[in-house]
Amino acid sequence: MNHDAALAHQFDSLEQQVEASTLGMWVFLVTEVLFFGGLFVTYAVYRALFPAAFAAASRELDILLGGINTAVLITSSLTMALGVRAAQLGQRRAILTFLVLTMILGTAFLGIKSLEYYHKFTEHHVPGAEFRFEKEYAQHAQIFFSLYFMMTGLHALHMVIGLGILIVMFVWASRGTITAEYYSPIEISGLYWHFVDIVWIFLFPLLYLIGRHA
Amino acid sequence: MTSGHVVPARLYYGIYGILMACTVATVLVALVDLGPLNIVAALAIAVLKATLVVLFFMHVKYSTRLTWAVVLGSIFWLAILLALTMSDYLTRGWDLRGPAGPHI
Numbered sequence: 001m002n003h004d005a006a007l008a009h010q011f012d013s014l015e016q017q018v019e020a021s022t023l024g025m026w027v028f029l030v031t032e033v034l035f036f037g038g039l040f041v042t043y044a045v046y047r048a049l050f051p052a053a054f055a056a057a058s059r060e061l062d063i064l065l066g067g068i069n070t071a072v073l074i075t076s077s078l079t080m081a082l083g084v085r086a087a088q089l090g091q092r093r094a095i096l097t098f099l100v101l102t103m104i105l106g107t108a109f110l111g112i113k114s115l116e117y118y119h120k121f122t123e124h125h126v127p128g129a130e131f132r133f134e135k136e137y138a139q140h141a142q143i144f145f146s147l148y149f150m151m152t153g154l155h156a157l158h159m160v161i162g163l164g165i166l167i168v169m170f171v172w173a174s175r176g177t178i179t180a181e182y183y184s185p186i187e188i189s190g191l192y193w194h195f196v197d198i199v200w201i202f203l204f205p206l207l208y209l210i211g212r213h214a
Numbered sequence: 215m216t217s218g219h220v221v222p223a224r225l226y227y228g229i230y231g232i233l234m235a236c237t238v239a240t241v242l243v244a245l246v247d248l249g250p251l252n253i254v255a256a257l258a259i260a261v262l263k264a265t266l267v268v269l270f271f272m273h274v275k276y277s278t279r280l281t282w283a284v285v286l287g288s289i290f291w292l293a294i295l296l297a298l299t300m301s302d303y304l305t306r307g308w309d310l311r312g313p314a315g316p317h318i
Contacts, residue, residue: 019277019278019280019281022273022277022281023278023280023281023284026281026284026285026288027284029288030284030287030288030291033288033289033291033292034288034291034292034295037291037292037295037296038295040296041295041296041299041300044296044299044300045299045300045303048300048303048304049303063241067237067241070237071234071237074230074233074234074237075230077230077233077267077271078226078227078229078230078271080271081226081270081271082223082226085220085221085223085226088220089220187273190271190272191272194267194268194271194272195272197267197271198263198264198267198268201260201263201264201267202257202260202264204237204240204260205240205244205256205257205259205260206256209240209241209244209256210244210252210253210256212244212245213244213245213246213247213248213252
């Protein structure tokens with residue numbers, strides 16, 4: 001029987017230990033899918049009701065900044081995946097490098113996002129008393145922008161939490177807590193990071209790209 | 215000794231290349247007027263990208279069957295949420311339109 005220091009008593013093997021933590025993270029991600037799912041369904045209902053207003057409001061979003069942010073986030077998923085791989089191989093310096101790269105890209109995403117939010121405030125596209133839009137669509141465009149801020153805001157909150165998790169992972173990796181035998185903390189942090197990336201993969205076309213062809 | 219499946223780094227770079235190409239494709243497709251097919255194309259590309267992330271970046275391809283069941287379960291419950299809610303909203307008022315409808 002293998003009594004590895006990284007192996008908790010309740011598990012038979014390191015492999016089983018990793019499988020258990022991965023499964024647990026996936027069960028949590030199911031609840032996250034349905035958490036965001038509620039917002040996606042709300043979006044689907046209102047877009048079905050007011051397609052023209054949604055298309056007009058969508059055209060006001062910055063496709064260039066949104067596109068750059070999509071590329072930034074996908075790149076951060078690559079560096080995260082390479083960080084997890086480095087953890088599996090027990091390469092401490094590589095883990096730290098990839099975690100830092102992922103955090104830089106995540107922060108860049110939030111920076112670009114806040115620039116977009118700033119533009120929305122100056123353009124009076126924030127729902128409320130100061131909201132201004134083509135008269136025909138003004139009321140329903142507010143619904144679009146409400147959903148825009150809720151969905152991207154909840155997504156950004158997840159990014160902030162993800163960055164917090166990566167900071168903890170950086171500390172653990174630099175202290176040597178993370179080893180080739182005990183890499184599951186990095187693995188499940190990666191699962192969380194990739195999930196947040198997937199949410200954006202759907203948000204980008206649904207918010208930025210509908211109605212571009214009209 | 216390592217546990218778990220270590221995939222070659224070049225696989226990750228390959229997946230990354232496809233994801234970036236799909237991002238460019240989704241923007242270009244959105245600029246062309248395809249009528250109702252625009253949203254279909256946008257979501258098809260998004261689903262393809264998400265599938266690649268789940269299978270390779272999130273290692274589900276190399277995970278246990280139990281993990282597969284949980285992943286597919288999340289899609290199943292999301293489908294129920296979407297399908298049942300939309301079947302309600304999209305059919306509201308049907309029976310009130312036209313002379314053939316019931317007079318309530």
